[in-house]
Amino acid sequence: xxxxxxxxxxxxxxxxxxxxxxxxxxxxxxxxxxxxxxxxxxxxxxxxxxxxxxxxxxxxxxxxxxxxxxxxxxxxxxxxxxxxxxxxxxxxxxxxxxxxxxxxxxxxxxxxxxxxxxxxxxxxxxxxxxxxxxxxxxxxxxxxxxxxxxxxxxxxxxxxxxxxxxxxxxxxxxxxxxxxxxxxxxxxxxxxxxxxxxxxxxxxxxxxxxxxxxxxxxxxxxxxxxxxxxxxxxxxxxxxxxxxxxxxxxxxxxxxxxxxxxxxxxxxxxxxxxxxx
Amino acid sequence: xxxxxxxxxxxxxxxxxxxxxxxxxxxxxxxxxxxxxxxxxxxxxxxxxxxxxxxxxxxxxxxxxxxxxxxxxxxxxxxxxxxxxxxxxxxxxxxxxxxxxxxxxxxxxxxxxxxxxxxxxxxxxxxxxxxxxxxxxxxxxxxxxxxxxxxxxxxxxxxxxxxxxxxxxxxxxxxxxxxxxxxxxxxxxxxxxxxxxxxxxxxxxxxxxxxxxxxxxxxxxxxxxxxxxxxxxxxxxxxxxxxxxxxxxxxxxxxxxxxxxxxxxxxxxxxxxxxxx
Numbered sequence: 206x207x208x209x210x211x212x213x214x215x216x217x218x219x220x221x222x223x224x225x226x227x228x229x230x231x232x233x234x235x236x237x238x239x240x241x242x243x244x245x246x247x248x249x250x251x252x253x254x255x256x257x258x259x260x261x262x263x264x265x266x267x268x269x270x271x272x273x274x275x276x277x278x279x280x281x282x283x284x285x286x287x288x289x290x291x292x293x294x295x296x297x298x299x300x301x302x303x304x305x306x307x308x309x310x311x312x313x314x315x316x317x318x319x320x321x322x323x324x325x326x327x328x329x330x331x332x333x334x335x336x337x338x339x340x341x342x343x344x345x346x347x348x349x350x351x352x353x354x355x356x357x358x359x360x361x362x363x364x365x366x367x368x369x370x371x372x373x374x375x376x377x378x379x380x381x382x383x384x385x386x387x388x389x390x391x392x393x394x395x396x397x398x399x400x401x402x403x404x405x406x407x408x409x410x411x412x413x414x415x416x417x418x419x420x421x422x423x424x425x426x427x428x429x430x431x432x433x434x435x436x437x438x439x440x441x442x443x444x445x446x447x448x449x450x451x452x453x454x455x456x457x458x459x460x461x462x463x464x465x466x467x468x469x470x471x472x473x474x475x476x477x478x479x480x481x482x
Numbered sequence: 483x484x485x486x487x488x489x490x491x492x493x494x495x496x497x498x499x500x501x502x503x504x505x506x507x508x509x510x511x512x513x514x515x516x517x518x519x520x521x522x523x524x525x526x527x528x529x530x531x532x533x534x535x536x537x538x539x540x541x542x543x544x545x546x547x548x549x550x551x552x553x554x555x556x557x558x559x560x561x562x563x564x565x566x567x568x569x570x571x572x573x574x575x576x577x578x579x580x581x582x583x584x585x586x587x588x589x590x591x592x593x594x595x596x597x598x599x600x601x602x603x604x605x606x607x608x609x610x611x612x613x614x615x616x617x618x619x620x621x622x623x624x625x626x627x628x629x630x631x632x633x634x635x636x637x638x639x640x641x642x643x644x645x646x647x648x649x650x651x652x653x654x655x656x657x658x659x660x661x662x663x664x665x666x667x668x669x670x671x672x673x674x675x676x677x678x679x680x681x682x683x684x685x686x687x688x689x690x691x692x693x694x695x696x697x698x699x700x701x702x703x704x705x706x707x708x709x710x711x712x713x714x715x716x717x718x719x720x721x722x723x724x725x726x727x728x729x730x731x732x733x734x735x736x737x738x739x740x741x742x743x744x745x746x747x748x749x750x751x752x753x754x755x756x757x758x759x
Contacts, residue, residue, distance in 0.1 A: 216648055221501055308591040309610070309644035315585050333586070334645075341646040367586035368611075369618040371493055 206287065209295050212302075212342060218293070219256075219344035227252040230345035230372075232336065235259040236276040237285045240380040240388040244349035245289045247377055256343050257286060258295040264303065265331030276393050295343065302338065311337045311368070313360045316453050320356050320466055321477065324443050329360045336361055340372050348372055353379045353387050355466055355479045359453055379478070381407065387478045394474040403471045405438035406478040409445075413465050417482045422459045435469055443468035443475060450481070483564065486572050489579075489619060495570070496533075496621035503530040507622035507649075509613065512536040513553040513667040514562045517657040521626035522566045524654055533620050534563060535572040541580065542608030553670050572620065579615065588614045588645070590637045593730050597633050597743055598754065601720050606637045613638055617649050625649055630656045630664050632743055632756045636730055656755070658684065664755045671751040680748045682715035683755040686722075690742050694759045699736045712746055720745035720752060727758070 209215050222228050229248030233241050248255040259282055266272035279296075286294065310330055316322075317329035340348065350358050362374050380388045385407035386400075395403055409431035416427050424447035435442050447456050450464040459465075459482045466479040486492050499505050506525030510518050514536075525532040536559055543549035556573075563571065587607055593599075594606035617625065627635050639651050657665045662684035663677075672680055686708035693704050701724035712719055724733050727741040736742075736759045743756040 212646060216646065220648055224498055224500075306640075307644050308593065309641045310589050310591070311586065311645070312589065313586045338644075338646045341648065363583075364586045367584050367615075368588070369489060369493065369615045371497055371618065 206283075206291050207293050209293055210297065212297060215293075215295055215297075215342045219342060222254065222344060226254060227347065228254045228256065228343070228345045229375075230339070230343045230348045231255070231257045232339050232348065232350075233257060233259055234261045234275065234390065235282050236278055236390040236393070237282045238380075238388045238390065238392075240351050240353065242285060242289065243380050244351060244377050245286065245291060247375065248347070248349050249290050251375070252347060254292045255290060256293045256295060256345065257291050258297070258339055258343070260295075260297050260302070260335075260339075262302075262331060262335040263299060264334060265328050267325055267327065270325070271391075271394075274394075276390055295339075302335070310334050311364060313364050313367070316356070316359050316363055319453055320444060320446055320448070321468060322356070322360075324468060324475075329357070332357055333360060333364045337364065337368070337370075340365070340370055345372050347375050349375050349377055351377050351379060352479070353389065353477065355464060356453060359451070385411070387476075389476060391474055391476060395471060399471045399474065402439040403474075403476055405435045405440045405471075406467060406469050406476055408438075409434045409467065410465060410478060410480040414480060414482055417459050424456065424459055427459065427465075431467070435467075439471070441470040443470060447482075483560075483568050484570050486570055487574065489574060492570075492572055492574075492619045496619060499531065499621060504624065505529055505531045505533065505620070505622045506652075507616070507620045507625045508532070508534045509616050509625065509627075510534060510536055511538045511552065511667065512559050513555060513670070514559045515657075515665045515667065515669075517628050517630065517665040519562060519566065520657050521628060521654050522563065522568060524652065525624070525626050526567050528652070529624060531569045532567060533570045533572060533622065534568050535574070535616055535620070537572075537574050537579070537612075537616075539579075539608060539612040540576060541611060542605050544602055544604065547602070548668075548671075551671075553667055572616075579612070587611050588641060590641050590644070593633070593636050593640055596730055597721060597723055597725070598745060599633070599637075601745065601752075606634070609634055610637060610641050614641065614645070614647075617642070617647055622649050624652050626652050626654055628654050628656060629756070630666065630754065632741060633730060636728070662688070664753075666753060668751055668753065672748060676748045676751065679716040680751075680753055682712045682717045682748075683744060683746050683753055685715075686711045686744065687742060687755060687757040691757060691759055694736055701733065701736055704736065704742075708744070716748070718747040720747060724759075 229252030231244045311333040312330050313333050322329050413427045428445050445467045463482045468477045506529030508521045588610040589607050599606050690704045705722050722744045740759045745754045
């Protein structure tokens, strides 16, 4: 497990990945949980070399978001990762990722503008830009990403394909706490009462799937029942959306191509979750 | 000299460039002239493998520009290239470069907004995007570009550095006709009288360099004399600018870091040229 902090070291190393060796990459913002570790495990299973990056990317946070309070604990992260075969940990700083005079940005139109993109202007521009940079630096065959950030995956798959990067995303399922809450570094913000309320995200998704199984295909009717469950639990809905899983366009009827996504404030903490129907 | 038209063929091939072999890339829009061929010669001299692309990129042309009339002659281009060691010629189509649902763009702020960027909104967004795509597809160590498109080089160097591409640009000097006109595929548009008028670009640059040598450092004074020469020759100035060669910001005093750039309409044809002072 070798730590790399210099971009030239990372670039020089990754240009020399031997032909025939598969390289897996897990980009993270640190404060790792079992969700991240499942991505590392998957990369270990499928690749010869695994690279993990830990970097809280400032350009994907809005001016009123939680950049400064975002949880960080490198020692804890390294201890977690030591249980896996991680060949390289890339730990860049803001100074080397966004030096003075930095002026280049990657934008992905349409799929970046809806859902979380509508609530967090500029968020996916920051995400697409940092991932383009990291992919160039790490030069991986596969990038392992969790479906909890479902829109992020769609945005990044579009970017990688449109700009002809060779890297492909491996989508990995959401990892949940025993009671159903999707794992997230931001769960740390929740107090005891909020931790309980936060179950409304996964529970309302389960309700939606159950209703669909029973034959309900009208998003408005399902959404109304989800909303009631969330309100009762004390959540404040940012959005609930039934969208086509590839285009993220709203659908009129839920079917096997539909993904249900939601963002809910629990106190001051904004949480997201999603599910197939 | 192998022709490649499929992006997957190009991507699969370029992933396998052997470590230690240097790959040179000359991106062109075809209708090749000695300027392009000087880039191919330079790549031959410095690299083990040379790749040339021929592709008239539609996204860098404005709605009222010369996309449809831009000169194309593939047989002529291939005949020219056959005199050099060109290992691969990449010939993509619009359908594979910009398929339906294409949504991702690369923008370079500030240096794209001035000079030609001010006259041609969106031009450098198209240039930065196609070059990001081509660099991913061809995976070169060096990209050979002519200084005639001086601003383009600054925009692309910024993009490659900011987004951590490993490819580096090799700047090559402007190649000129015997009478001084900078070689350009667009010179084909000029009739006999216009061809004569077009000398005002290189002549006004020569005048500027001469004035500077004699001690004149005030851009306004030099510019005024250049303007008179251009007007007399029948040219219509789009811009004359004295800028810092790295930032493209206008300067108050011409010195060794200054580049003089100009764009002039000769009839309906817009020509550009530039020079150090």
